[in-house]
Amino acid sequence: MKQKENNPMEDQLKYPFEIRHLSEEEGGGYLISFPDLPGCISDGETIEAAIKNGIDAVNSWIATSREFHDSIPKAGSSQASGRFVQRLPKGLHSRLAERAKQEGVSMNALVTAIIAESMGKRETQKSATKHQKEEVQVYSQRVPKSLRAAESKSRYRTKK
DSSP: OOOOOOOHHHHHHHSOOEEEEOOTTTTSSEEEEOTTSTTOEEEESSHHHHHHHHHHHHHHHHHHHHHTTOOOOOTTTTSOOSOOOOOOOHHHHHHHHHHHHHHTSOHHHHHHHHHHHHHHHHHHHHHHHHHHHHHHHHHHHHSOHHHHHHHHHHHTOOOO
């Protein structure tokens, strides 16, 4: 019976990865990282280039681990289990249980929905705030200094 050989290309594509855009300050392009393989990162001018370079990084990471007889994590091993345990004050626990009963859902479903909604709001606010700050910076760079000084003085005038 023929044993199946390890195909390095198959192994690399099994590892989950994260890609994020790099700011101009960081050099631009895209950064790829592999959470299962600590320190395994690469980048590229495009997403496709980052993935291609990321595959090379995974190859190097695995080869180096084998060379030094280090363990190689299984693909997906850094993923969260989905289990979360939290102690609550009795009053809050009671309010959640009552609300879940009113809505006809389990307390787990209610808490999951509340957390997901809150996370979405925070991410949206964080993104909007960052975008607004960038717009203010761009705007203030375009306005001549003499006007900026006049603008700031007019803000603090009191009406009679």
